[in-house]
Amino acid sequence: xxxxxxxxxxxxxxxxxxxxxxxxxxxxxxxxxxxxxxxxxxxxxxxxxxxxxxxxxxxxxxxxxxxxxxxxxxxxxxxxxxxxxxxxxxxxxxxxxxxxxxxxxxxxxxxxxxxxxxxxxxxxxxxxxxxxxxxxxxxxxxxxxxxxxxxxxxxxxxxxxxxxxxxxxxxxxxxxxxxxxxxxxxxxxxxxxxxxxxxxxxxxxxxxxxxxxxxxxxxxxxxxxxxxxxxxxxxxxxxxxxxxxxxxxxxxxxxxxxxxxxxxxxxxxxxxxxxxxxxxxxxxxxxxxxxxxxxxxxxxxxxxxxxxxxxxxxxxxxxxxxxxxxxxxxxxxxxxxxxxxxxxxxxxxxxxxxxxxxxxxxxxxxxxxxxxxxxxxxxxxxxxxxxxxxxxxxxxxxxxxxx
Amino acid sequence: xxxxxxxxxxxxxxxxxxxxxxxxxxxxxxxxxxxxxxxxxxxxxxxxxxxxxxxxxxxxxxxxxxxxxxxxxxxxxxxxxxxxxxxxxxxxxxxxxxxxxxxxxxxxxxxxxxxxxxxxxxxxxxxxxxxxxxxxxxxxxxxxxxxxxxxxxxxxxxxxxxxxxxxxxxxxxxxxxxxxxxxxxxxxxxxxxxxxxxxxxxxxxxxxxxxxxxxxxxxxxxxxxxxxxxxxxxxxxxxxxxxxxxxxxxxxxxxxxxxxxxxxxxxxxxxxxxxxxxxxxxxxxxxxxxxxxxxxxxxxxxxxxxxxx
Numbered sequence: 001x002x003x004x005x006x007x008x009x010x011x012x013x014x015x016x017x018x019x020x021x022x023x024x025x026x027x028x029x030x031x032x033x034x035x036x037x038x039x040x041x042x043x044x045x046x047x048x049x050x051x052x053x054x055x056x057x058x059x060x061x062x063x064x065x066x067x068x069x070x071x072x073x074x075x076x077x078x079x080x081x082x083x084x085x086x087x088x089x090x091x092x093x094x095x096x097x098x099x100x101x102x103x104x105x106x107x108x109x110x111x112x113x114x115x116x117x118x119x120x121x122x123x124x125x126x127x128x129x130x131x132x133x134x135x136x137x138x139x140x141x142x143x144x145x146x147x148x149x150x151x152x153x154x155x156x157x158x159x160x161x162x163x164x165x166x167x168x169x170x171x172x173x174x175x176x177x178x179x180x181x182x183x184x185x186x187x188x189x190x191x192x193x194x195x196x197x198x199x200x201x202x203x204x205x206x207x208x209x210x211x212x213x214x215x216x217x218x219x220x221x222x223x224x225x226x227x228x229x230x231x232x233x234x235x236x237x238x239x240x241x242x243x244x245x246x247x248x249x250x251x252x253x254x255x256x257x258x259x260x261x262x263x264x265x266x267x268x269x270x271x272x273x274x275x276x277x278x279x280x281x282x283x284x285x286x287x288x289x290x291x292x293x294x295x296x297x298x299x300x301x302x303x304x305x306x307x308x309x310x311x312x313x314x315x316x317x318x319x320x321x322x323x324x325x326x327x328x329x330x331x332x333x334x335x336x337x338x339x340x341x342x343x344x345x346x347x348x349x350x351x352x353x354x355x356x357x358x359x360x361x362x363x364x365x366x367x368x369x370x371x372x373x374x375x376x377x378x379x380x381x382x383x384x385x386x387x388x389x390x391x392x393x394x395x396x397x398x399x400x401x402x403x
Numbered sequence: 404x405x406x407x408x409x410x411x412x413x414x415x416x417x418x419x420x421x422x423x424x425x426x427x428x429x430x431x432x433x434x435x436x437x438x439x440x441x442x443x444x445x446x447x448x449x450x451x452x453x454x455x456x457x458x459x460x461x462x463x464x465x466x467x468x469x470x471x472x473x474x475x476x477x478x479x480x481x482x483x484x485x486x487x488x489x490x491x492x493x494x495x496x497x498x499x500x501x502x503x504x505x506x507x508x509x510x511x512x513x514x515x516x517x518x519x520x521x522x523x524x525x526x527x528x529x530x531x532x533x534x535x536x537x538x539x540x541x542x543x544x545x546x547x548x549x550x551x552x553x554x555x556x557x558x559x560x561x562x563x564x565x566x567x568x569x570x571x572x573x574x575x576x577x578x579x580x581x582x583x584x585x586x587x588x589x590x591x592x593x594x595x596x597x598x599x600x601x602x603x604x605x606x607x608x609x610x611x612x613x614x615x616x617x618x619x620x621x622x623x624x625x626x627x628x629x630x631x632x633x634x635x636x637x638x639x640x641x642x643x644x645x646x647x648x649x650x651x652x653x654x655x656x657x658x659x660x661x662x663x664x665x666x667x668x669x670x671x672x673x674x675x676x677x678x679x680x681x682x683x684x685x686x687x688x689x690x691x692x693x694x695x696x697x698x699x700x701x702x703x704x705x706x707x708x709x710x711x712x
Contacts, residue, residue: 280570
């Protein structure tokens with residue numbers, strides 16, 4: 001789960017991580033009073049969406065599609081500028097390289113006091129799967145894309161690790177600070193910051209904290225000028241307060257609904273809907289469709305505990321996609337019985353009034369019964385028994401790949 | 404032969420009185436697994452009826468191990484209770500037996516909890532964790548066999564192929580394809596799809612290398628992390644048997660979690676393409692098409708002189 005910059009910064013503030021003073025706003029008036037309260041000659045007016053690349057993004061009018069402003073993060077030098085930027089941002093669609101072409105509607109703004117910047121750094125804490133520990137990654141080149149830095153000047157990136165049950169070791173932290181060239185005041189300010197961030201990461205079950213840029217001020221303080229935080233969804237049960245931070249408008253409507261029914265759904269670009277049990281098999285099914293010349297419209301794992309109701313919901317969700325030209329159901333029965341799935345498919349198809357070709361592949365528990373249930377029904381369905389036949393059948397049935 | 408388990412392995416079920424525990428306990432006994440007891444805190448002294456046997460329930464793992472001589476346990480408890488269950492099992496096996504096998508089926512354990520578990524296990528050599536978020540491990544024998552997990556037992560048969568996979572149903576798919584070309588399995592291990600887990604690909608390959616009955620291995624990976632690349636690199640100098648490899652998720656978009664917590668391409672890393680390339684570089688026979696895993700296995704066996712063309 002991702003949260004907004006203004007929410008992450010509130011968390012930082014509570015944990016003793018230095019941030020500039022700032023206000024969360026949802027109207028132009030609020031942005032103007034924020035400017036008045038900050039008493040800073042220079043302020044940053046920042047669009048709040050979950051995707052990155054905001055600074056280099058473009059804002060468009062949602063109705064006309066006209067370009068309103070370039071840059072979703074602006075530095076304002078006057079009250080008037082704050083008003084202009086805020087009205088160009090709020091209620092408009094921000095398109096960045098991470099949002100996709102349709103962009104994201106901006107309803108939240110953060111107005112923050114300007115900062116005396118001596119140097120910009122990059123700092124991130126994330127899960128290192130290979131070392132089974134938490135990785136702290138720092139770079140002397142902040143404010144730019146870290147993947148680019150990794151490509152062009154990997155020597156600028158420095159790493160340190162810690163075990164969450166032991167916490168961050170002081171020597172390790174000190175070595176990281178020195179390798180970033182920090183000394184005296186900035187060195188101790190940095191140590192305090194990563195100490196606080198490490199505790200925050202563990203206490204709040206984060207999966208990532210990214211600060212880009214992290215700045216050293218003229219006085220040698222280390223200040224988080226940006227903040228990107230995501231939480232580990234698996235830990236939601238012990239953090240009920242996350243619900244207050246959740247911005248449903250940032251999440252895809254169908255992905256949210258799918259999740260509520262224990263389904264795992266990801267929207268894709270193609271025209272062949274998929275309904276599969278198991279994440280690995282669901283990915284493999286997409287791969288097969290592509291290899292046979294088709295394009296999958298979605299990833300959909302109905303999970304191990306699927307029942308008739310969740311299968312009906314799953315069917316409904318994939319059929320909402322207007323680009324859909326065919327559906328491939330691929331079930332390898334284990335705990336799930338293929339005959340149960342077959343009955344659910346018939347029920348859902350009748351309820352929805354299925355109009356497009358359907359290919360069903362059953363294997364495993366009760367696959368023969370399942371196939372018979374489908375063949376004895378009035379449903380227009382092609383049944384196959386292997387994964388390869390399934391891919392071939394659905395692609396041929398809709399007459400090749402995406403147009 | 405097989406790796407880590409066989410039909411003699413005595414197994415405990417942690418969470419045996421829950422619906423999942425009882426259901427899968429029944430299925431495991433029907434397959435031939437020697438379930439000797441179960442653990443549910445507060446329900447010690449009860450008896451659970453499984454097919455053809457009455458199984459005692461204990462309050463703690465140490466009582467259960469002392470009373471039954473169990474060497475392995477399987478965990479079917481909800482995510483929030485799974486971490487303490489793994490730790491308790493690890494401590495008890497380590498203190499009483501000097502080691503043991505823990506199979507954790509549970510999905511949805513927080514990543515930081517798993518980091519703590521992994522660091523706890525490092526201090527208890529001899530204790531092996533498989534999972535979490537996995538189908539478990541199965542070794543078919545002539546009749547039945549040992550199944551510690553949730554996979555449909557009947558699709559397997561005794562043979563000479565080892566199978567390692569991050570996935571559940573895709574493992575069943577791989578098993579079905581090896582069966583369709585007339586090859587059975589020594590042991591199939593589902594290592595799970597979480598970012599931080601117990602047993603990895605290399606642990607399995609190491610064990611399959613030592614197992615004289617295993618003649619070839621099928622390795623099923625998926626996008627995310629670099630475990631496949633590391634296993635491929637390791638296999639160059641340490642694994643002498645043919646490997647057939649597939650990686651799920653070649654069509655997955657970056658930045659999106661594909662069902663499994665660990666199945667995500669982040670920062671351009673963890674793509675199927677990189678993993679296939681690492682497989683090829685290590686001389687692994689790759690099946691880019693997941694419907695051709697069986698075919699790839701046949702050609703790998705033929706090339707190694709283990710099967711007639």
